[in-house]
Amino acid sequence: MKKSNQYIRYLELAREIKNDPKLPILTPLExxxxxxxxxxxxxxERISVRDLMMKSELGSSAMLYLKLKSMIEKGWIVxxxxxxxxxxxxxxxKAAEQYFGKLSKSIxxxxxxx
Numbered sequence: 001m002k003k004s005n006q007y008i009r010y011l012e013l014a015r016e017i018k019n020d021p022k023l024p025i026l027t028p029l030e031x032x033x034x035x036x037x038x039x040x041x042x043x044x045e046r047i048s049v050r051d052l053m054m055k056s057e058l059g060s061s062a063m064l065y066l067k068l069k070s071m072i073e074k075g076w077i078v079x080x081x082x083x084x085x086x087x088x089x090x091x092x093x094k095a096a097e098q099y100f101g102k103l104s105k106s107i108x109x110x111x112x113x114x
Contacts (some may be wrong), residue, residue, distance in 0.1 A: 006110050006111070006113075009110050010106055010107060010110050013106035013109070013110070014103055014106060017099070017102045017103060017106065023095075023099065024074035024075060024076065025074075026071075026074075026076065027067070029058070029059065029063075029067055030067050030070065030071050030074075030076070032058060033052070033058060033064070033067055033068070033071065034071065034076055034077065034092065034096060036052065036055065036058070037052070037077060037090045037091070037092055038092050038096065038100060040090075041091060041092055046082070046089050047089065047090050048082070048087045048088060048089055048090065049068065049079070049087070049088050049090060050087065052064060052068070052090060053065070068090070075093055075095050076092065076093060076095065076096050077090055077091060077092055077093060077096065078090075078091050078092075078093055079091075
């Protein structure tokens with residue numbers, strides 16, 4: 001399999017995973033937000049609601065607030081307490097971690113094919 005075809009195959013597999021009727025639908029912006037939160041979580045770094053709101057490349061604070069609320073309701077992220085009760089840390093849920101696990105398996109599956 002050509003290297004470029006591996007990426008196309010990954011996109012196909014990822015779309016299948018994302019279209020799983022058991023998973024709540026993520027909008028493209030929600031997916032970007034989830035990816036940002038997951039990267040911080042992977043690095044064992046904190047990202048608070050305020051930190052995310054400062055990322056202007058994701059959109060306005062009002063829009064981000066609505067998206068975070070939606071993602072919490074859909075079960076993709078949770079708010080965790082910090083030492084400062086006024087600040088909440090964003091964390092992916094177990095369901096989100098399983099979702100990333102499925103995407104990782106797709107990459108591994110494609111990488112092992114020649």
